Structures are given as structure tokens and as C-alpha cells.
Amino acid sequence: MTNNTLHRIENVFLSNEDLSSAIDLIKSLHDVDFSGYGKESLRRRFNRLMIINNWSTYYELKFSITNGKLPVTDILSEITVNMTSMFRDVNFYKAAKTSLFPYLETFPSFKIWHAGCSTGEEMYSFSILMEEAGLLKKSTQYGTDLNQEALKVAKKGVYQLKEMASYAKNYMECGGVKPFSDYYVAKYNAVKMLSLLSKRMVFSQHNLVNNSSFNEFECVVCRNVLIYFNKELKNRVLKLFYDSICPRGFLLLGGAESIKGTVVENLFEVIDGNNKIYRKKISYE
């Protein structure tokens, strides 16, 4: 999209009623519930969907959803934000290495859940750092997302070559010890991450809005997912994480997300407030 079309995202204005009714429609037809999502970012996503498809009225949006002109996978791909990159926030990864890794080392095997893993860049970042710390062999990483198209990309581990320069820079800043290109094979405009990195990854569709916990983890990573949720849904999801983390296990959130003021505020210990690294307290109830 050019800048001009991107600007129109702010232009096409769905009223509150239109937005609510689109949410209801998708819920009843496709059983996907966006009602707990933040209104304003969701409005921008719907505007974007309308621009891409050249619709100028809410009627056209409604028509396409109702008549199956727009497959549910397309709706999910466009409405959910799938932006992610490798080693995003160098400080976060550095902090994870110093606070989380020593804890993981104490286990013969451990499980990490990446909730809302999108196209998987973050999981590969973890794999690389864990490999260098000698932890990869003991790990199992579970990647879940609402969007199955994104999961397919994560599973393949194929990314655009042009992204690699900035990832390599981030990787070095995180204290990487090898040339970053040792971790992928490049061909034409794409790279494939080494299978060594993805061997211990498991992917599955999971909807944080209404699915429950499916295992117990030593660590849950959920970065830049909660920013799309309203207070109620954020609380629900944080409770779900609490129930999924073993005693003294870790919770890693995104830079602008916090457990402050939520139902789990007193259930976690703050390990690193800046980098949003939390640790589950032992409950004596």
C-alpha cells in the first residue's frame, strides 16, 4: 500500500454501531469473537480491510462477510496484526538471557508457550539464543495463534531475505556469537531457517478469547498481543497464563504491557519492570 492509501485508513470511518454489528456478524457466522478487542485499533483494522477490498460503505463489508465472499481466513489475516520481527527489543532478549535462562537450565526438559506467535520470528529468536546457551535440546516451544495462515509461515520458517540485515544487527546486539547467516539458507529472495531451530517447535491454533489452558509451562511468552485487548479480556488472558505457568515459572510480556492493575498483579513477582519479565509466586492456599 502506498502512503496515500494508508492514510485512508484514518478516513473511512465506521461508526460505533457499524463496528459492533460487524463484530456480532463475524461472531455468529464464524465463531470468532472480537468483542473483547480494543475498539480503536480494531476500527483501524476494519478500515484497512475495506480499503484493500475497495469497499466504501459498511453495507459492502457486511455483504461480503455474510455471503462468504470473504473467507474467514482472510478476515483473520487482515484483522489480526501479524507484525513481528526477530530479536525485536534487544534489551528484552538480553534480560531474558540473564533472568530466564539460568532458571531453565535447572530442568532436564522444559516447555515454553509462545501465545500469539504469529509468523514465528520470536520463536526462532529464542531457538537461536537457547542453542547458544546449550538449552535448545532440552526445550519444547509451543507456538499458538488465532491465525492459521500465520502459523503455516512459522512452521515453514521461510522469511524474506531483505529482513535479514536488520535481524543480524539485532542478533549481534543481543550478544550473538556467530555470523547470523549460519542460521539460515538463502535462495533467491527468501531464507529458510535451519531445521535444527524448528525441530523442537509445535504449532497449533488457539484462541486466547475462549480457549483454555492446554499444558503447564516453565515460561509463557506473549508479546504485543495484550495491546489489542480491552481490560476484561486482558484480565481473562492473564488469568489463563497464571493457570498455565508452573510455580516459580516466568511470564514475559511486551514493552508496553504490564500486569499492574490487573487480577494477577499480586500473583507475580516483578523480575524486570522495564522489560516486563514476571515470575509466578508460590501460592500456599
Add this chain to the structure above:
Amino acid sequence: MNKVILISGSSGSLAVLLKLLPEIKVSSNNSWVIVIHRKRYLDSKLERIFADNCTLKVSEVMHLDKMELNTVYLAPADYHLLINEKNEFELDFSEKIMFSRPSIDVSAITFAEKFKDKLIFVLLSGGNSDGAYGAKRVLEKGGEVIVQSPNEAKLAIMPNEALKLNPEIKYILPIEKINNTIKKINNTIKKTL
């Protein structure tokens, strides 16, 4: 009359902000929001630098923080900053616009939609045209736009682009006049009410 003052800029705007912030007084009873282009990755000390130079509380926005009076909010690096109907900030990590996240246009447009004539949008030095379109929407919704005088701005592209798109902008000001003008706009509105 409580107003929301959105101050934006890019390259060259930091020095200006450090001149503007110390002059802000609690008595103004406004909410202040700063959306500037800044580098991600680096552990930013910007919140502390601003806090050291301002008598008001300075707070880098966390998702769903509620907008309060007499507080200076700083948009976090690498997120678009939006505001919802409950007066809570929403952060958005979708596509960059004009290579920028936070995008000044995105914030200006959603703020204009919500605060209408209660919004004052201040655009400072910068090296691209982000903010020009936002200024247009602020004016359309009845808000006021102040642009740093291009002669004085370290990079004049941002103020110039805004003026090119919106020749009707009344306030083209040097730094030292910006705070006073904000006060003046506040007072005129009090009188008309």
C-alpha cells in the same frame, strides 16, 4: 476549560521540547501528549529526561492507561498511539506509516475525532511530511494547529509540509511564543463560553 495538547515532531524537536516543558504549569489543567519519532531498541531515557525538566508528572504510555489532567504523556517508541471513547490510550503495532511508528498523523486524526475543538496540535521540526494530513483533520474538527516557524526549525520539512497542505494555519510561531499562545487559546475559549 480542559484541553488536550498534542505535541509532535521528529528530528530536531527534542531541543524544542526541552525548552517548552519547563514552562508548563500545573494550573493550566490540560493533558499533554508527546508523539515524536524516536529510535526503538535503545533503552530510552526520554521519560526521565522529560520528567527532570517538567513540574508535571511525565509518563510513558502503557496500554489502556487513562488520560488524566496535568500529566505529560509520552508515546512509547514503535507503537501507534490511539485514544478510545473511555479516554484510555490504545497502542497499535500495525504497519508503519511513512516509515514511522508512532505515526503523528494517526494520533492527530484519532485525537481530532475524539477531542474536536478541545484539541491543540503543535507540530515541530522534522524531516518528513508526517503530521501534515493530521493537521488538516484537526482543523476540520474545530481544533487549533500551531506550527513551529520553519525559519527556526532545525529541519523545516515537517512544518513546511503542514503549511503547504493547510495554508489556513494561523499560528506559525518561534519556540518562545508557543506556550503563551497555548495559554491564549485556552483563555479565548473560556471567554466565548
